[in-house]
Amino acid sequence: MSYISRYCIKVIVGMFAVVIMTNLSGAEDNVANGAKIYGETCVACHGENGKGAFPGIPDFTSNTGRLSKSHQILLDHIENGFESPNSDIAMPELGGNEDLTEQDVKDVLAYILKTFHNGK
Ligand code: HEC
Known part of the structure:
Protein backbone atom coordinates (compact mmCIF):
# COMPACT_ATOMS: atom_id res chain seq x y z
CA MET A 1 0.00 0.00 0.00
CA SER A 2 1.35 3.41 -0.89
CA TYR A 3 2.12 6.05 1.67
CA ILE A 4 -0.71 8.19 0.27
CA SER A 5 -3.43 5.55 0.65
CA ARG A 6 -2.26 4.69 4.18
CA TYR A 7 -2.46 8.38 5.03
CA CYS A 8 -5.99 8.55 3.56
CA ILE A 9 -7.13 5.63 5.70
CA LYS A 10 -5.81 7.36 8.83
CA VAL A 11 -7.69 10.53 7.93
CA ILE A 12 -10.93 8.60 7.32
CA VAL A 13 -10.64 6.66 10.59
CA GLY A 14 -9.93 9.94 12.37
CA MET A 15 -13.03 11.54 10.90
CA PHE A 16 -15.18 8.60 12.02
CA ALA A 17 -13.83 8.92 15.54
CA VAL A 18 -14.75 12.60 15.62
CA VAL A 19 -18.28 11.87 14.34
CA ILE A 20 -18.83 9.13 16.92
CA MET A 21 -17.52 11.29 19.77
CA THR A 22 -19.72 14.20 18.72
CA ASN A 23 -22.78 11.96 18.71
CA LEU A 24 -21.99 10.59 22.17
CA SER A 25 -21.54 14.02 23.69
CA CYS A 45 -46.04 15.47 40.46
CA HIS A 46 -43.59 12.67 39.67
CA GLY A 47 -41.22 13.39 42.54
CA GLU A 48 -37.44 13.55 42.91
CA SER A 62 -41.53 -0.26 38.76
CA ASN A 63 -40.11 -2.80 36.29
CA THR A 64 -43.58 -3.64 35.04
CA GLY A 65 -44.87 -0.07 35.30
CA ARG A 66 -45.59 2.79 32.96
CA LEU A 67 -42.11 3.14 31.51
CA SER A 68 -42.33 -0.41 30.13
CA LYS A 69 -44.64 0.91 27.40
CA SER A 70 -43.10 1.61 23.98
CA HIS A 71 -41.11 4.82 23.68
CA GLN A 72 -43.45 5.97 20.90
CA ILE A 73 -46.50 5.69 23.18
CA LEU A 74 -44.71 7.41 26.05
CA LEU A 75 -43.66 10.30 23.78
CA ASP A 76 -47.26 10.63 22.62
CA HIS A 77 -48.61 10.62 26.19
CA ILE A 78 -46.11 13.23 27.38
CA GLU A 79 -46.86 15.42 24.37
CA ASN A 80 -50.65 15.09 24.31
CA GLY A 81 -51.50 14.13 27.89
CA PHE A 82 -53.02 10.88 29.04
CA GLU A 83 -55.67 9.55 31.43
CA SER A 84 -56.19 5.88 32.24
CA PRO A 85 -59.68 4.52 32.90
CA ASN A 86 -60.86 5.28 36.46
CA SER A 87 -57.88 7.52 37.14
CA ASP A 88 -58.43 10.46 39.51
CA ILE A 89 -55.76 12.66 38.00
CA ALA A 90 -54.65 12.98 34.36
CA MET A 91 -51.17 13.49 33.01
CA PRO A 92 -51.41 17.03 31.58
CA GLU A 93 -50.37 17.77 27.98
CA LEU A 94 -46.59 18.57 28.00
CA GLY A 95 -46.72 18.30 31.79
CA GLY A 96 -48.62 21.60 31.71
CA ASN A 97 -45.65 23.49 30.20
CA GLU A 98 -46.64 24.63 26.71
CA ALA A 110 -34.42 9.88 27.72
CA TYR A 111 -33.75 11.29 31.20
CA ILE A 112 -36.58 9.45 32.99
CA LEU A 113 -35.74 6.16 31.24
CA LYS A 114 -32.10 6.50 32.20
CA THR A 115 -32.74 7.63 35.77
CA PHE A 116 -35.75 5.56 36.82
CA HIS A 117 -35.84 2.60 34.39
CA ASN A 118 -32.25 1.41 33.78
CA GLY A 119 -32.16 3.29 30.47
CA LYS A 120 -34.72 0.98 28.80
C1 HEC B 1 -49.98 17.72 37.38
C2 HEC B 1 -49.19 16.54 37.67
C3 HEC B 1 -48.26 16.02 36.58
C4 HEC B 1 -47.23 16.68 35.95
C5 HEC B 1 -46.79 18.13 36.14
C6 HEC B 1 -46.61 15.71 35.07
N1 HEC B 1 -47.25 14.51 35.15
FE1 HEC B 1 -46.80 12.79 34.14
N2 HEC B 1 -48.41 11.88 34.92
C7 HEC B 1 -49.26 12.43 35.87
C8 HEC B 1 -50.31 11.47 36.18
C9 HEC B 1 -51.45 11.68 37.16
C10 HEC B 1 -50.08 10.34 35.37
C11 HEC B 1 -50.95 9.07 35.29
C12 HEC B 1 -52.21 9.41 34.47
C13 HEC B 1 -53.16 8.26 34.31
O1 HEC B 1 -52.71 7.12 34.14
O2 HEC B 1 -54.38 8.51 34.34
C14 HEC B 1 -48.87 10.61 34.62
C15 HEC B 1 -48.29 9.74 33.73
C16 HEC B 1 -47.10 9.94 33.09
C17 HEC B 1 -46.44 9.00 32.23
C18 HEC B 1 -46.96 7.60 31.90
C19 HEC B 1 -47.93 7.68 30.73
C20 HEC B 1 -48.50 6.33 30.37
O3 HEC B 1 -48.62 6.06 29.17
O4 HEC B 1 -48.83 5.56 31.27
C21 HEC B 1 -45.30 9.59 31.77
C22 HEC B 1 -44.26 8.97 30.84
C23 HEC B 1 -45.24 10.89 32.35
N3 HEC B 1 -46.34 11.09 33.14
C24 HEC B 1 -44.20 11.79 32.13
C25 HEC B 1 -44.23 13.12 32.58
C26 HEC B 1 -43.24 14.10 32.21
C27 HEC B 1 -42.03 13.80 31.35
C28 HEC B 1 -43.60 15.27 32.79
C29 HEC B 1 -42.92 16.61 32.68
C30 HEC B 1 -42.73 17.11 31.32
C31 HEC B 1 -44.82 15.02 33.54
N4 HEC B 1 -45.17 13.70 33.38
C32 HEC B 1 -45.51 15.98 34.27
C33 HEC B 1 -49.16 13.68 36.44
C34 HEC B 1 -48.27 14.65 36.06
Whole structure:
Protein backbone atom coordinates (compact mmCIF):
# COMPACT_ATOMS: atom_id res chain seq x y z
CA MET A 1 0.00 0.00 0.00
CA SER A 2 1.35 3.41 -0.89
CA TYR A 3 2.12 6.05 1.67
CA ILE A 4 -0.71 8.19 0.27
CA SER A 5 -3.43 5.55 0.65
CA ARG A 6 -2.26 4.69 4.18
CA TYR A 7 -2.46 8.38 5.03
CA CYS A 8 -5.99 8.55 3.56
CA ILE A 9 -7.13 5.63 5.70
CA LYS A 10 -5.81 7.36 8.83
CA VAL A 11 -7.69 10.53 7.93
CA ILE A 12 -10.93 8.60 7.32
CA VAL A 13 -10.64 6.66 10.59
CA GLY A 14 -9.93 9.94 12.37
CA MET A 15 -13.03 11.54 10.90
CA PHE A 16 -15.18 8.60 12.02
CA ALA A 17 -13.83 8.92 15.54
CA VAL A 18 -14.75 12.60 15.62
CA VAL A 19 -18.28 11.87 14.34
CA ILE A 20 -18.83 9.13 16.92
CA MET A 21 -17.52 11.29 19.77
CA THR A 22 -19.72 14.20 18.72
CA ASN A 23 -22.78 11.96 18.71
CA LEU A 24 -21.99 10.59 22.17
CA SER A 25 -21.54 14.02 23.69
CA GLY A 26 -24.81 15.06 21.97
CA ALA A 27 -26.64 12.26 23.78
CA GLU A 28 -25.22 13.47 27.10
CA ASP A 29 -26.41 17.00 26.40
CA ASN A 30 -29.88 15.67 25.70
CA VAL A 31 -30.08 13.85 29.01
CA ALA A 32 -28.79 16.96 30.79
CA ASN A 33 -31.50 19.04 29.09
CA GLY A 34 -34.03 16.34 30.07
CA ALA A 35 -32.92 16.56 33.70
CA LYS A 36 -33.41 20.31 33.66
CA ILE A 37 -36.92 19.93 32.22
CA TYR A 38 -37.83 17.20 34.70
CA GLY A 39 -36.72 19.46 37.57
CA GLU A 40 -38.74 22.39 36.24
CA THR A 41 -41.91 20.74 34.93
CA CYS A 42 -42.38 17.14 36.08
CA VAL A 43 -40.91 16.84 39.56
CA ALA A 44 -43.87 18.49 41.32
CA CYS A 45 -46.04 15.47 40.46
CA HIS A 46 -43.59 12.67 39.67
CA GLY A 47 -41.22 13.39 42.54
CA GLU A 48 -37.44 13.55 42.91
CA ASN A 49 -37.23 9.73 43.00
CA GLY A 50 -39.78 9.07 40.21
CA LYS A 51 -42.12 7.19 42.53
CA GLY A 52 -44.75 9.94 42.52
CA ALA A 53 -45.03 12.94 44.81
CA PHE A 54 -48.57 12.10 45.97
CA PRO A 55 -51.20 9.33 45.60
CA GLY A 56 -52.53 8.77 42.07
CA ILE A 57 -49.13 9.30 40.40
CA PRO A 58 -47.65 6.15 38.82
CA ASP A 59 -44.31 4.76 40.04
CA PHE A 60 -41.75 5.17 37.23
CA THR A 61 -39.29 2.83 38.98
CA SER A 62 -41.53 -0.26 38.76
CA ASN A 63 -40.11 -2.80 36.29
CA THR A 64 -43.58 -3.64 35.04
CA GLY A 65 -44.87 -0.07 35.30
CA ARG A 66 -45.59 2.79 32.96
CA LEU A 67 -42.11 3.14 31.51
CA SER A 68 -42.33 -0.41 30.13
CA LYS A 69 -44.64 0.91 27.40
CA SER A 70 -43.10 1.61 23.98
CA HIS A 71 -41.11 4.82 23.68
CA GLN A 72 -43.45 5.97 20.90
CA ILE A 73 -46.50 5.69 23.18
CA LEU A 74 -44.71 7.41 26.05
CA LEU A 75 -43.66 10.30 23.78
CA ASP A 76 -47.26 10.63 22.62
CA HIS A 77 -48.61 10.62 26.19
CA ILE A 78 -46.11 13.23 27.38
CA GLU A 79 -46.86 15.42 24.37
CA ASN A 80 -50.65 15.09 24.31
CA GLY A 81 -51.50 14.13 27.89
CA PHE A 82 -53.02 10.88 29.04
CA GLU A 83 -55.67 9.55 31.43
CA SER A 84 -56.19 5.88 32.24
CA PRO A 85 -59.68 4.52 32.90
CA ASN A 86 -60.86 5.28 36.46
CA SER A 87 -57.88 7.52 37.14
CA ASP A 88 -58.43 10.46 39.51
CA ILE A 89 -55.76 12.66 38.00
CA ALA A 90 -54.65 12.98 34.36
CA MET A 91 -51.17 13.49 33.01
CA PRO A 92 -51.41 17.03 31.58
CA GLU A 93 -50.37 17.77 27.98
CA LEU A 94 -46.59 18.57 28.00
CA GLY A 95 -46.72 18.30 31.79
CA GLY A 96 -48.62 21.60 31.71
CA ASN A 97 -45.65 23.49 30.20
CA GLU A 98 -46.64 24.63 26.71
CA ASP A 99 -43.11 25.94 26.02
CA LEU A 100 -41.67 22.43 25.70
CA THR A 101 -40.46 21.57 22.18
CA GLU A 102 -40.55 18.16 20.52
CA GLN A 103 -36.83 17.82 21.31
CA ASP A 104 -37.48 18.68 24.98
CA VAL A 105 -40.06 15.87 25.16
CA LYS A 106 -37.54 13.39 23.69
CA ASP A 107 -34.85 14.62 26.09
CA VAL A 108 -37.04 14.36 29.18
CA LEU A 109 -38.11 10.84 28.16
CA ALA A 110 -34.42 9.88 27.72
CA TYR A 111 -33.75 11.29 31.20
CA ILE A 112 -36.58 9.45 32.99
CA LEU A 113 -35.74 6.16 31.24
CA LYS A 114 -32.10 6.50 32.20
CA THR A 115 -32.74 7.63 35.77
CA PHE A 116 -35.75 5.56 36.82
CA HIS A 117 -35.84 2.60 34.39
CA ASN A 118 -32.25 1.41 33.78
CA GLY A 119 -32.16 3.29 30.47
CA LYS A 120 -34.72 0.98 28.80
C1 HEC B 1 -49.98 17.72 37.38
C2 HEC B 1 -49.19 16.54 37.67
C3 HEC B 1 -48.26 16.02 36.58
C4 HEC B 1 -47.23 16.68 35.95
C5 HEC B 1 -46.79 18.13 36.14
C6 HEC B 1 -46.61 15.71 35.07
N1 HEC B 1 -47.25 14.51 35.15
FE1 HEC B 1 -46.80 12.79 34.14
N2 HEC B 1 -48.41 11.88 34.92
C7 HEC B 1 -49.26 12.43 35.87
C8 HEC B 1 -50.31 11.47 36.18
C9 HEC B 1 -51.45 11.68 37.16
C10 HEC B 1 -50.08 10.34 35.37
C11 HEC B 1 -50.95 9.07 35.29
C12 HEC B 1 -52.21 9.41 34.47
C13 HEC B 1 -53.16 8.26 34.31
O1 HEC B 1 -52.71 7.12 34.14
O2 HEC B 1 -54.38 8.51 34.34
C14 HEC B 1 -48.87 10.61 34.62
C15 HEC B 1 -48.29 9.74 33.73
C16 HEC B 1 -47.10 9.94 33.09
C17 HEC B 1 -46.44 9.00 32.23
C18 HEC B 1 -46.96 7.60 31.90
C19 HEC B 1 -47.93 7.68 30.73
C20 HEC B 1 -48.50 6.33 30.37
O3 HEC B 1 -48.62 6.06 29.17
O4 HEC B 1 -48.83 5.56 31.27
C21 HEC B 1 -45.30 9.59 31.77
C22 HEC B 1 -44.26 8.97 30.84
C23 HEC B 1 -45.24 10.89 32.35
N3 HEC B 1 -46.34 11.09 33.14
C24 HEC B 1 -44.20 11.79 32.13
C25 HEC B 1 -44.23 13.12 32.58
C26 HEC B 1 -43.24 14.10 32.21
C27 HEC B 1 -42.03 13.80 31.35
C28 HEC B 1 -43.60 15.27 32.79
C29 HEC B 1 -42.92 16.61 32.68
C30 HEC B 1 -42.73 17.11 31.32
C31 HEC B 1 -44.82 15.02 33.54
N4 HEC B 1 -45.17 13.70 33.38
C32 HEC B 1 -45.51 15.98 34.27
C33 HEC B 1 -49.16 13.68 36.44
C34 HEC B 1 -48.27 14.65 36.06
